Amino acid sequence: MSTTPIYNFSAGPAVLPDSVLRTAQSEMFDYNGTGFSVMTMSHRSDVFMSILYHAEQDLRQLMDIPDNYKVLFLQGGASAQFNMVVMNLANGFKSVDSVVTGNWSAIAHAQMGKLSDAEVRLAADGGRDYQYTNLPPVSAWDIDKNSAFVHFVINETVHGLQYREVPKLADDMPPLVCDMSSEILSRRVNVADYGVIYAGAQKNIGPSGATIVIIREDLLERCSDRVPDVWNYRSHVNRQGMYNTPATYPIYISGLVFRWLQSQGGVGQMETINTLKARTLYDAIDGSGGFYINNVHPGARSKMNVIFTTGKKELDQLFVQESTTRGLRLLGGYKSVGGMRASIYNAMPLQGVEALIGFMKEFQRRYG
Structure with a gap:
């Protein structure tokens, strides 16, 4: 088995908690x-x-x-x-x-x-x-x-x-x-x-x-x-x-x-965690100097499904390909929309979001 952590960003069927699967x-x-x-x-x-x-x-x-x-x-x-x-x-x-x-x-x-x-x-x-x-x-x-x-x-x-x-x-x-x-x-x-x-x-x-x-x-x-x-x-x-x-x-x-x-503290605790995950990822997008783009009005941005693009179809495709090799799976956007989509449901840990942000910064350094 690979020692690289695998994070499933699929919009559905989506990630399940490890303890549930075990x-x-x-x-x-x-x-x-x-x-x-x-x-x-x-x-x-x-x-x-x-x-x-x-x-x-x-x-x-x-x-x-x-x-x-x-x-x-x-x-x-x-x-x-x-x-x-x-x-x-x-x-x-x-x-x-x-x-x-x-x-x-x-x-x-x-x-x-x-x-x-x-x-x-x-x-x-x-x-x-x-x-x-x-x-x-x-x-x-x-x-x-x-x-x-x-x-x-x-x-x-x-x-x-x-x-x-x-x-x-x-x-x-x-x-x-x-x-x-x-x-x-x-x-x-x-x-x-x-x-x-x-x-x-x-x-x-x-x-x-x-x-x-x-x-x-x-x-x-x-x-x-x-x-x-x-x-x-x-x-x-x-x-x-x-x-x-x-x-x-x-x-x-x-x-x-x-x-x-x-066991995680109920829906109220999940709401706090989900807010943190979403804010962290949107901050990375907004802080990229325009390399990554999200055109959704800030007050209407989803905390569950974060969409973004580089504005270039070929570069988006390369992002999805390279992220897959890093254990960041199923980040491709919906077929009619393209770009990238990170679904960060309850079972997605903060570490998965942080791993995605780390790759985003590296990808920008190489292609920005």
Whole structure:
């Protein structure tokens, strides 16, 4: 094995804590003395039901989820939720509101109207107004009070944008539906400000395959029997998440990550660490004398996905190639954007950010 530390900067599937992987390794063939691997365990067994129960309870504790919210571990990724939220929550409504701030919210906007008669209203357009270098302020969102809900993505992984101040709407406004995939558990949020929070696990929680859905229980009344059970929130809740076979192993790993987060001091402590990591990396970019460029407005810069470029495609490609040989992996930017992207989720240690900055300075000395 290489003695060079490997740091995984992938936007997802993303880095997991070493201690979680070692626990999973030790329990691969025999979970807790059962003689079974979780991979081959019945999802209806008492042992797995205990894994699922404790994963939910630990998530509730970490996020301080109120009792009137249900938690589901579904499949299909966050992309499946683009349609599920409309099918379940827009029944009987003429419209839903959509805030577009980057790649994933633009895809959600395009997808949400495909299985519903509700009009998908564009409440804000960060591409038109800011070319995805800033975020439309919540005060400027054009919201129809009669819409079923307001959908937005709180952190855009491709364009490196994040609402630093967590959006909140007045009580007389439609419920907020938030794609929180790439920042969930990275900072404190008030779950009660949302109607629905959903998140693919593969960025800040666990491996791909599980999707967290946190839904205020009164919204379940909107779920029509016309929605097939496999896509129906109420059906999943009524069957305690066991309508169909859940993603058992990703849920198990997610539960280990929740325990790891508790051991690190919880979400508040992670927020402090994540702020330090992001500030350190942005300072290196801004302090490079223009060699490295980040065009995102400072108040909208993501603490999870830091994008930057040298301004020269060939030099960016060389940066990615050479950094890979130094153990700094998967730093290439999204295919449609290019440049570099460092995803510094909860499990990325400060040492990984410092190693990246060290390489950035060396690279600049050689090519600047």
